[in-house]
Amino acid sequence: MRHPIVEQTFFWVAAMLLILVVWQAAVVAFQIPAFVIPRPAAVMEMLFGNGSMILKLMWQTLKETLGGYVIGAAVGFLLAVGMSQIPLLGRLLYPALVTSQAVPIVGIAAPLVIIFGFGMTPKLIIVAWIVFFPVVVNVMDGLAQVDPDQVNLARVLGGTRLRTFLIVKLPACIGPLFSGLKIGATYAVTGAVIGEWTASSRMGLGTFLLSANAQMNTSGVYAAMLLMTLIGVGSFVLLLVIEYLATPWRHRS
Amino acid sequence: MGGGVLLRERRREDALKLTISHLTISFGTHRVLHDIGLNVAAGEFVCILGASGCGKSTLFNAVSGLLEIDSGRVLLEEEDIAGKPGRVGYMLQKDLLLPWRTALDNIVLGASLRRGANAADRARAGELASHYGLGAYLHHYPRALSGGMRQRVALMRTIVAGHEVMLLDEPFAALDSLTRFTMQRWLLEVWSEMKRTIVFVTHDIDEALVLADRIVVMLPNPGRIGRIITVDLERPREIACMASPAFMELKSQALALLYASAGASR
Numbered sequence: 093m094r095h096p097i098v099e100q101t102f103f104w105v106a107a108m109l110l111i112l113v114v115w116q117a118a119v120v121a122f123q124i125p126a127f128v129i130p131r132p133a134a135v136m137e138m139l140f141g142n143g144s145m146i147l148k149l150m151w152q153t154l155k156e157t158l159g160g161y162v163i164g165a166a167v168g169f170l171l172a173v174g175m176s177q178i179p180l181l182g183r184l185l186y187p188a189l190v191t192s193q194a195v196p197i198v199g200i201a202a203p204l205v206i207i208f209g210f211g212m213t214p215k216l217i218i219v220a221w222i223v224f225f226p227v228v229v230n231v232m233d234g235l236a237q238v239d240p241d242q243v244n245l246a247r248v249l250g251g252t253r254l255r256t257f258l259i260v261k262l263p264a265c266i267g268p269l270f271s272g273l274k275i276g277a278t279y280a281v282t283g284a285v286i287g288e289w290t291a292s293s294r295m296g297l298g299t300f301l302l303s304a305n306a307q308m309n310t311s312g313v314y315a316a317m318l319l320m321t322l323i324g325v326g327s328f329v330l331l332l333v334i335e336y337l338a339t340p341w342r343h344r345s
Numbered sequence: 346m347g348g349g350v351l352l353r354e355r356r357r358e359d360a361l362k363l364t365i366s367h368l369t370i371s372f373g374t375h376r377v378l379h380d381i382g383l384n385v386a387a388g389e390f391v392c393i394l395g396a397s398g399c400g401k402s403t404l405f406n407a408v409s410g411l412l413e414i415d416s417g418r419v420l421l422e423e424e425d426i427a428g429k430p431g432r433v434g435y436m437l438q439k440d441l442l443l444p445w446r447t448a449l450d451n452i453v454l455g456a457s458l459r460r461g462a463n464a465a466d467r468a469r470a471g472e473l474a475s476h477y478g479l480g481a482y483l484h485h486y487p488r489a490l491s492g493g494m495r496q497r498v499a500l501m502r503t504i505v506a507g508h509e510v511m512l513l514d515e516p517f518a519a520l521d522s523l524t525r526f527t528m529q530r531w532l533l534e535v536w537s538e539m540k541r542t543i544v545f546v547t548h549d550i551d552e553a554l555v556l557a558d559r560i561v562v563m564l565p566n567p568g569r570i571g572r573i574i575t576v577d578l579e580r581p582r583e584i585a586c587m588a589s590p591a592f593m594e595l596k597s598q599a600l601a602l603l604y605a606s607a608g609a610s611r
Contacts, residue, residue, distance in 0.1 A: 239441070241437055241439060241441055242441055242443075244411050244437065245435075245437060245441045246458055247410075247411060247430040247431065248409050248410075248411065248430050248431060248433075248434070248435040249431065249454060249455040249458050249459070249506055250430070250431030250455065250458065250459050250506075251458030251459060252458065252459065255457065255458045255459070255461070256458055259443070259454070259457055259458060260443065260458075263443070263445045266445075339445070340486075341444050341445045341446075341486040341487075341488060342488075344486065345485050345486060345488070345489030
């Protein structure tokens, strides 16, 4: 008996190891010099040799990513609910939301720094800016696709508007919500790094990557890259677990 | 047999439960229902029989209050219930069980949607559902239930909602014939014990004859009542009854009406 979570974990770990193996093999086979592409082993050495500094950098970037992510996801969810419940609001805001995503994220960063300075705020806003969109779109679609007969049934049973929304409509968009959250999770780190590049007062992985690059510290560049990836993949996997726990009806009889 | 006699007596004593008069509905210029008139007595089991497209579901949507009517009246005892959902029970064709609620939570859905289901609601619903053979399934999610079991849960949800009049729209149409037969027995048992008034849509003549006190034959274009056949077969109607001359006689009457209309519309 293999538990689905155990099985999933196996494939995730296998995929990660495969990437490392291909990487190491390619560097050795093509005799690529270490300042162009370092071997994974050298990157690991870099990571574990500077453990406490690396952890500090990672913590900073993680804070920005998670903080912005939670804000973005919450705003996205509330917007979707508001826009689907008040059609006028939805029709008014939808074009604005789409436009917001057409603005290049690097373009937003500069004005945000001018407005909010070099602190945490602009970074949180940039991450939230990226994350909220897939959440809004998916949750709105989910709410729009609730079976009308299901809503009719609720009316026949004498349901109040609020209770019908909470009991019948909201749970129906859990699937789409998690789809949006997962897409957002992989983009969120990019937002944090761009934030650090434009407005860095404290060192995070993004700022470290820039300075390592300037110093020809290729192992450092790859180490930063690897940890950013780890944050993205980690939050994605965490969401898979939360989704699994939040939807017992999908796997329990 | 005793149950049947009892029901007929009750029907004589009680007043009309549901009165539909001069009900007309059009979608744009297309008239879907024309001048429907039907009286249903308390405790009666009425089947509405007709080919698909004759407006049976539209009629139910109107009586349940989901659909605005153009003209006519729908009375529940004395009260005009046209355009007022929540006064009569209505089980739509699909079981519409919420996948994220267990069978028991689906059964108490009515209370949950009105004011929140409490422990007493659950206990009462659980007891009733257990009495009708659902006890082992109460804490399962719908995904794990067979088609017949899902329909039972959906029907139990309709009953527990507490309306005296229940509209059932082809609830067994999607089931295989053996399961459907079991479900018909089960429904009759529930109906005779719970003393509800049932209006049941079907396009299956045998089903209508097994279940109904009266069969309303509907004709299409526009949807209207062709004739009302009284089914004076003894209850409970055992399998042997389905091969009896009286059953065959009623069946040929109904068939003649339905096929005459099918021929005429061609």
